[in-house]
Amino acid sequence: MKILSIIGSPHGERGNTGKLLGEVLKGAESEGAACETIVLRGDSVKPCLGCDQCHKKGRCPQKDEFESIKEKMIAAGGIILATPNYIFNVSGQLKVFIDRCSSLIHCMALDGKYGACVVTSGGGHEWPIVQYLNHFLMVSGAVPVDAVWAVMGPTGPDTQVPEKNREQAFSSGRTLVRAWEEKRRFAMVEKVQEEHRKRMQELINWCLSINREFRVSVATP
Template identity: 55%
Template sequence: MKIISILGSPHGLKGNTAGLLRHVLAGAESEGAQTDVIILKGDTVLPCRGCDICHKKGRCVQNDDFESLKEQIAGADGLVLASPNYIFNVSAQLKAFMDRCCGVVHCMQFWGNYGASVVTSGGGGDEPIVDYMNHFLITTGIIPVGGVSAAMSEMPEGGFTNQVQEKARTLGRRLVEAISGSEVPSDINQLRNNFRERMKLLTSYRKEEWPYEYQYWKEHMGWNG
């Protein structure tokens, strides 16, 4: 079982977000999962240009790491998104990746994978960002199992409290259990299926402008409309 993590922190592996992510991955590894962390440095996945080529051709024309990253995620079983809370949203590094996934979202190309979200901040208020990240996962076809967040107040001596550590490790174990059991919670399944119908209608309506995505739905998503 392979779990890919995308770390959208400019502090890389030295930051608090990476520290909290490590506990999540430790929980997953304790259940036998293989994990890998990919750091978004700001120049490895560039901002979306809005050129529409991915909708027409299925690949982005920009010469960076996005297509390779997309293939790694599609080939894995799980995806963990990790970001600091920057002005009530994800970091610019992670947002660039999410924006570049516009073609992935239209085709829900990560369908069947599982995921989770990790957020850290100075002052808290992270729950809406965790929800936003998990909603993004749903739109790619991924089944989120939850999220974990922590503020500086939960690092009284420079490290996360035992309670936060255990919550993060439990999330990692939960992710592996969900993958192993192929379970899909009914509420997540409803949201995912609703979005699936929306994307089917959209790609059908735009089939002349977005030929790749229209053909992808016909070939990969069990739809002959």
């Protein structure tokens, strides 16, 4: 199984989120997964221009790393989204990337993939961020199977993943690989996806009816 992890933190793999993600990846690798990590520091993916070209043509016209990261997501079996809590939300770096995924959401292009998320904070409030990332994964077509979060304080070279979170993170990585191997299904995820698929199909049909430029379709399970 190929797993692509995306960290939205300027501190990259050496930051708190990168350290917690590292424990998840140890678990995934122990089950045989091949893992690649991409760090979004804020300069490689530009903000969405709202030009609608991705919805019409399936590609963003901006010249940056987004399209190559998108190809890697599509080639992977598992996707892990990792972020620090930045003022009760995902970091700006990750939000910019998520906004650029709009056409993936419309087409549910991550259909058949499995996902997980990793959130760290200085003092807490990770759960709404986890819920947001899980929802993003679901409406993109992926099945979120697990999430890990930890209070880690400020970023620093000596900051360690708390012992109680380390084991949980390792097990989360293993769960991701096993869920993919067993093609696990979850009724709650399927319900959210079915509603979203219906809404996107209606939206695309409407767009096709008024504009022949549209070339996208929704993935069917």
